[in-house]
Amino acid sequence: MTAPGKPDGCPTARTTSPPPQAKVAAVVGLLVAFELVSGLLQGAAPPLIPEVEKWQHLSTAQAQWFTTVQFFAAAVSVPAFGRLGDLYGHRRLVRVALGCVAVGTVLVALAPNLPVLLLGRALMGPLAALLPLEIGLVRDRLDVDGGRRAVGLLVGALTLGSLLGHALVGPLLSAVGGLRPTLAVLAALAVGCLVVSFLAIPESAVQATGRMDWAGAVLLAVALVTLLGTISRGTAWGWLSPRTLAAVALSCALLWWWARVQLSRPHALVDLRAVARRRAAPYYASGFVLGVVMMGGQGVAVSFLAASPGDEGYGFGLVTWQISVWGAIPHVMAFLGSLLCAGIAARIGYARTLLGAFALIAVGNAGLMAAHSTLPLFAVAYGAVGIGMGLALGGLPSVVVEGSTSDRTASAAAVYNNLKTLGGSVAGAVFAAVLATLVVGTTDTPTLTAYLTVWGLGIAVSVLAAGAQLLVRRSAWQRASAVEGAGRPAN
Known part of the structure; x- marks a missing residue:
């Protein structure tokens, strides 16, 4: 008999007695x-x-x-x-x-x-x-x-x-x-x-039974290193150069091959069917978005804080220690948000908590656009982004892990972590390309429009992640309605 919540054919898990609380x-x-x-x-x-x-x-x-x-x-x-x-x-x-x-x-x-x-x-x-x-x-x-x-x-x-x-x-x-x-x-x-x-x-x-998929691990490693290496060299090679396009195509082919291998193996490195389930996929996708706004956006904000109104025509002209002080605001707020996440979710549920998290990130990025000439208001907006990131950082691993089977806990968290990292890598490359393309005249100085574009992209992806949480809530409501309807006696 298969364990509850575990698809047929999955290996059972070894269980030992838990220690005292x-x-x-x-x-x-x-x-x-x-x-x-x-x-x-x-x-x-x-x-x-x-x-x-x-x-x-x-x-x-x-x-x-x-x-x-x-x-x-x-x-x-x-x-x-x-x-x-x-x-x-x-x-x-x-x-x-x-x-x-x-x-x-x-x-x-x-x-x-x-x-x-x-x-x-x-x-x-x-x-x-x-x-x-x-x-x-x-x-x-x-x-x-x-x-x-x-x-x-x-x-x-x-x-x-x-x-x-x-x-x-x-x-x-x-x-x-x-x-x-x-x-x-x-x-x-x-x-x-x-x-x-x-x-x-x-x-x-609880420990899983089965064996390690070393071939899958090696194939995924080659695919990821190829993709991330291409992203890191994209600006130097040129994003539309034959070398870059060929490397991206190779990365996609390797990932496709790896996915086919994973779907055909009973002891796969990653349970792709579980990742792609309707209830799980929005959370994994939201992890990618979190990487975009968290890792990709930090360097952009620091560059803007350092830019001088007298030289570039925008920014706040802060020196290194001032950037450290003002730049610490979102980190502190993210720390507080991650600590408060469990308590908030206990009251309103994780779907609403994560919906609020990505809504805060979107509103914060909008605030960065609106307050780009006023440092205190810019810091408030930056703090809102930080709170949203903290709530998402605390909430997404919990829902990802709770949606996985007991013998895939660390694997599920690892997939989420890699998607978050990949989101940061892609965003770093895209944002760098935006800042390198939208420049003042023939110089390499980004225009104000470049920064506004980056924050606009942050709003867009955050809204998409918030929409994903709404899909999860709607799916849960539909399941509850179906169960309730099935339990009613026929007229």
């Missing part, structure tokens, strides 16, 4: 600490690029690989780590991920040359796999409400850690006297997390 609370605390450090490591990387450039005597283009290599490694490792966690235990894979990150941070701190530095950054890719694995741990150890609060705390810790990493790495660099000591401090944090992971974390109560 008091121990679970302690475990959630440790996982929150891991996410705080994960966010700090990720947030500290971009501000360190200029120092890495000087340290390794790199060109500006070469220095960008300091973040790009980890980004590619994350895209490759997250689906594999998620499925391996479902099969062999989420705690085990959390430790493996932390081990990779610890080794990577140590290599980065001690790197004698660029190849070793990039190897270390690649080994840090599984940082992005921690959250899906941790969600898998808390789902089968807590009740529904406790799991939702735990996801909000984990996402909030990741958001806060990213903010702290970005804000504190500069003062840390000055305090410890250089780049290598700073990297050593970050490595010590990563190694400390690995040690702590062996103290008090119980294994998952």
Whole structure:
């Protein structure tokens, strides 16, 4: 007999007895600490690029690989780590991920040359796999409400850690006297997390049966690296150049081939039929949109804050420390939104919460357009975007995971995470193309229209995501009506 909510033919799951509730609370605390450090490591990387450039005597283009290599490694490792966690235990894979990150941070701190530095950054890719694995741990150890609060705390810790990493790495660099000591401090944090992971974390109560789809993992990795690599080089190659178009076509062909393989396998890396279900697909699509507005839009806003009204004719002419202060507003609001998400959803439901989240993002982007000449109002609008992002960050992983079968928890969260990352990559390329196309005369300075266009695109995709939540609500209402009608006695 098939488990409730599980399609026929799916493998059953192995189940062990859950630990006492008091121990679970302690475990959630440790996982929150891991996410705080994960966010700090990720947030500290971009501000360190200029120092890495000087340290390794790199060109500006070469220095960008300091973040790009980890980004590619994350895209490759997250689906594999998620499925391996479902099969062999989420705690085990959390430790493996932390081990990779610890080794990577140590290599980065001690790197004698660029190849070793990039190897270390690649080994840090599984940082992005921690959250899906941790969600898998808390789902089968807590009740529904406790799991939702735990996801909000984990996402909030990741958001806060990213903010702290970005804000504190500069003062840390000055305090410890250089780049290598700073990297050593970050490595010590990563190694400390690995040690702590062996103290008090119980294994998952539910584990899937079956085997790992290594061929599917390799094929997906090749497809994603091809696609993301093309996006990262699109501006340099030219978006309509034969090389770019050929690489995009190859990426699409590889993804199509991978999808065909997944649909034909009983133990696929990703359950595409579950992802494409009417109740699940809008949430995954909304994850892609969240990546567009969250990752793609941040750099645009920072550029606008730095632009000078006297030189470009728009912007606020802020210096670096002022940008850090004003730019922290959406991060702080996102942190608060992720913490409040579970409580709000308990009162009005996740569909309405997510509808409100993307409505806030749309309204906030409209506010950025309307208040582009008044800094306080611009900050208020930026804060509205941040609250919306926080609510979406806290809500989407919960509904994605709750809609998956118990033996696909981390896999479902990993697919959502990769779609969010892919949305940010695509948006970064599209927004960069807009800013490079709509320029002042023959210069490379973007016009005000370029920024307004980017925020307009943010409104458009947010409205689409809000519409997706309405579709979910309508589908739920129709099911409820059908059940109610079936239960009525015939006249």
